[in-house]
Amino acid sequence: xxxxxxxxxxxxxxxxxxxxxxxxxxxxxxxxxxxxxxxxxxxxxxxxxxxxxxxxxxxxxxxxxxxxxxxxxxxxxxxxxxxxxxxxxxxxxxxxxxxxxxxxxxxxxxxxxxxxxxxxxxxxxxxxxxxxxxxxxxxxxxxxxxxxxxxxxxxxxxxxxxxxxx
Amino acid sequence: xxxxxxxxxxxxxxxxxxxxxxxxxxxxxxxxxxxxxxxxxxxxxxxxxxxxxxxxxxxxxxxxxxxxxxxxxxxxxxxxxxxxxxxxxxxxxxxxxxxxxxxxxxxxxxxxxxxxxxxxxxxxxxxxxxxxxxxxxxxxxxxxxxxxxxxxxxxxxxxxxxxxxxxxxxxxxxxxxxxxxxxxxxxxxxxxxxxxxxxxxxxxxxxxxxxxxxxxxxxxxxxxxxxxxxxxxxxxxxxxxxxxxxxxxxxxxxxxxxxxxxxxxxxxxxxxxxxxxxxxxxxxxxxxxxxxxxxxxxxxxxxxxxxxxxxxxxxxxxxxxxxxxxxxxxxxxxxxxxxxxxxxxxxxxxxxxxxxxxxxxxxxxxxxxxxxxxxx
Numbered sequence: 001x002x003x004x005x006x007x008x009x010x011x012x013x014x015x016x017x018x019x020x021x022x023x024x025x026x027x028x029x030x031x032x033x034x035x036x037x038x039x040x041x042x043x044x045x046x047x048x049x050x051x052x053x054x055x056x057x058x059x060x061x062x063x064x065x066x067x068x069x070x071x072x073x074x075x076x077x078x079x080x081x082x083x084x085x086x087x088x089x090x091x092x093x094x095x096x097x098x099x100x101x102x103x104x105x106x107x108x109x110x111x112x113x114x115x116x117x118x119x120x121x122x123x124x125x126x127x128x129x130x131x132x133x134x135x136x137x138x139x140x141x142x143x144x145x146x147x148x149x150x151x152x153x154x155x156x157x158x159x160x161x162x163x164x165x166x
Numbered sequence: 167x168x169x170x171x172x173x174x175x176x177x178x179x180x181x182x183x184x185x186x187x188x189x190x191x192x193x194x195x196x197x198x199x200x201x202x203x204x205x206x207x208x209x210x211x212x213x214x215x216x217x218x219x220x221x222x223x224x225x226x227x228x229x230x231x232x233x234x235x236x237x238x239x240x241x242x243x244x245x246x247x248x249x250x251x252x253x254x255x256x257x258x259x260x261x262x263x264x265x266x267x268x269x270x271x272x273x274x275x276x277x278x279x280x281x282x283x284x285x286x287x288x289x290x291x292x293x294x295x296x297x298x299x300x301x302x303x304x305x306x307x308x309x310x311x312x313x314x315x316x317x318x319x320x321x322x323x324x325x326x327x328x329x330x331x332x333x334x335x336x337x338x339x340x341x342x343x344x345x346x347x348x349x350x351x352x353x354x355x356x357x358x359x360x361x362x363x364x365x366x367x368x369x370x371x372x373x374x375x376x377x378x379x380x381x382x383x384x385x386x387x388x389x390x391x392x393x394x395x396x397x398x399x400x401x402x403x404x405x406x407x408x409x410x411x412x413x414x415x416x417x418x419x420x421x422x423x424x425x426x427x428x429x430x431x432x433x434x435x436x437x438x439x440x441x442x443x444x445x446x447x448x449x450x451x452x453x454x455x456x457x458x459x460x461x462x463x464x465x466x467x468x469x470x471x472x473x474x475x476x477x478x479x480x481x482x483x484x485x486x487x488x489x490x491x492x493x494x495x496x497x498x499x500x501x502x503x504x505x506x507x508x509x510x511x512x513x514x515x516x517x518x519x520x521x522x523x524x525x526x527x528x529x530x531x532x533x534x535x536x537x538x539x540x541x542x
Contacts, residue, residue: 089495115481115497117506122209123406124413124485125503142205144413144485166484 082157086112087131088165097161102138103152114152114165121154128152133161169264169335179268183425184418185360186353187267194269200418203274206411210277213407215400217288222295222393224531229296229391235460240391241297242457243378245307247401248289249317250374254282254367254408257324261363265331271415278411281404288397295393312456316449320370323363330356358431361419365439365486368412369446371405372482373475377450380474381457383505384466395505402506413485420487436488444491447479466499473498 081098086107093112100106104126107114117125124143128150135155145151150163173191180199182188195204232240258279266272293300307313333342333351341350379402386395422429454471462468477497480490497503 113496113500116503117406118403119507122410124410125406125481125506127485142202142209143410144417146487166481 082133083160084157085132085160085162086165087163088112097157100156103135103150103155103157107152112165116153119153121151124151126151126153128166129164131162131164134158135161182267183428184268184271184415185262185265185425186357189264190267190269190272192269193273195273198270199268199424200270200414202414203268203270203411206407206414207270207274207277209407210274210281210404213281213400213404215284217284217291217397220288220291220393220396220400222292225292225391225393226296228385232390233461235458236385236463238460239381239457239463240385240394241303242310242312243381244289244292245303245310246313246316246453247375247378248286248304249307249313250320250370251282251285251289253317253320253324254370255279255286257321258282258367261324261328261331264335265360274411278408281408285401285404288401292394292397296391312453316374316453319445319449320366320374323359323366327356327359327363330359354427354431357425357427358435361416361428361431361435362438362442364412364416364419365435365442366446368409368416368482368486369442371412372409373443373446373479374450375402375405376478377453377457377471377475379506380471380499380502381463381466383502384463386505387501388464399505406506409482416486439486439488440483440491443479443483447475447491450475470498474502 081096084095084097084103084106086093086095095107095110095112097103097106100109104114104116104119114128115125117123119126121139121141122143124141124145127143127145129148130150131148134157135150136158137151137155139154141151141154143151152163170189173189175188175191177188179194180197182199184200198204229237229240256279258275262275263272266275290300290304293303297303330351333344333349334353334356337351339352341348343349379398382391382395382398385391416432418424419428420432422432451472454468454475457471458468473494474497476492477494480492480494484490
């Protein structure tokens with residue numbers, strides 16, 4: 001913020017404060033156009049190389065489309081990464097959960113095809129078996145979940161987990 | 167026991183089982199035995215939609231351009247879905263309401279059945295838009311052998327339960343002679359019929375609908391009949407919730423905590439449950455044969471659809487805690503997931519017709535020229 005910009009603005013605002021009428025009618029009779037200096041004479045400066053981290057611009061709005069929600073890294077933040085071991089048929093994959101909205105998105109981002117339908121916990125299509133570890137439900141699932149199952153669409157791992165896909 | 171619309175007895179609602187306890191008196195939700203049913207009601211209400219909100223203007227053109235065997239696939243599916251929703255729009259009310267004992271479950275059944283009536287209305291909306299004479303299509307439902315044959319399996323459990331319950335409410339337990347026929351009515355048998363009815367409803371909503379869904383989405387994958395697909399998406403969303411509802415009811419019954427007799431029945435009925443699932447799967451596979459009798463459609467044929475039926479049957483039966491029937495490994499129609507997900511396309515509501523944005527009269531005609539002055 002430059003110093004002269006402030007000196008330009010301040011006295012003006014103070015002077016005209018009392019003459020401010022919402023409906024534009026000015027009973028005092030002065031017909032000077034009101035200048036609230038909404039636009040300064042100084043164009044906003046382009047910060048050019050400012051350190052805007054692309055990955056900070058992660059937008060929850062688009063989270064349902066897996067391709068738009070890669071797992072995100074935040075520089076300088078500790079990462080609650082949990083190991084996710086996925087068993088499917090005879091194969092076992094070692095993956096990691098880090099900063100995804102939910103386990104389902106994390107798995108999809110790592111090319112694991114999980115069944116899904118509603119993606120908000122009421123249909124139960126994405127059920128997987130939790131063999132080891134603990135998860136935290138962001139939203140309480142509405143679908144029926146057996147005691148050894150979890151719904152990846154609405155949970156995140158609390159510890160390292162081992163899951164078995166149907 | 168006879169049915170009364172307002173039970174004057176005072177009793178502890180929380181001690182009632184889901185069915186065959188005291189009939190509900192006060193529709194109160196401050197105390198609830200199974201809170202899940204209120205959650206389901208709220209979810210279902212938040213899903214409310216009207217068929218007229220979906221614009222089908224382009225579908226008429228698409229339909230006229232379809233090949234004859236594709237028209238057959240499209241119309242046959244609609245006929246079958248019309249049958250299923252006709253049944254579902256009334257049967258839960260008629261069959262379950264006289265025997266339900268919990269207010270939250272009673273209201274869920276009513277809410278559930280009501281949403282099926284929206285589905286029925288949407289079929290008329292589709293027919294009005296795509297065919298010149300909807301009556302021809304609707305009249306065929308009761309005449310078409312392939313449809314009526316399956317109607318029997320869809321309705322036989324409902325009908326049996328309704329008949330037995332009406333005897334039970336009028337005459338109570340015991341051996342009765344009705345119209346010269348000896349009928350033995352006992353509560354255990356009634357509960358058993360109820361359990362099997364609930365399984366057949368689960369099958370109806372979890373398997374039978376999905377063949378039609380797959381075909382509708384296969385048309386839409388080719389950018390045909392997209393308005394129809396949008397309606398089917400909304401229907402699929404409702405059905406997924408109903409499916410969760412019946413799964414909860416069945417699992418609560420099987421756990422036996424709600425009603426120990428039900429727990430015993432569930433444990434003893436496993437073979438019948440498997441039979442119900444298997445019969446439905448076979449009928450749906452047969453139906454796939456009828457659909458594609460004159461030719462397949464792009465991306466879908468009888469074999470793939472039959473595999474999908476097997477896959478979905480396994481998924482549903484496993485969810486009830488029973489072993490899979492077909493041991494299928496993976497989904498033969500993986501693209502269907504994104505169609506079944508009703509809100510997978512995240513765009514600004516004013517830019518596209520998305521099913522979560524419920525306003526009618528949208529302009530769905532877009533021409534390449536519309537982007538003439540558009541530069542990136």
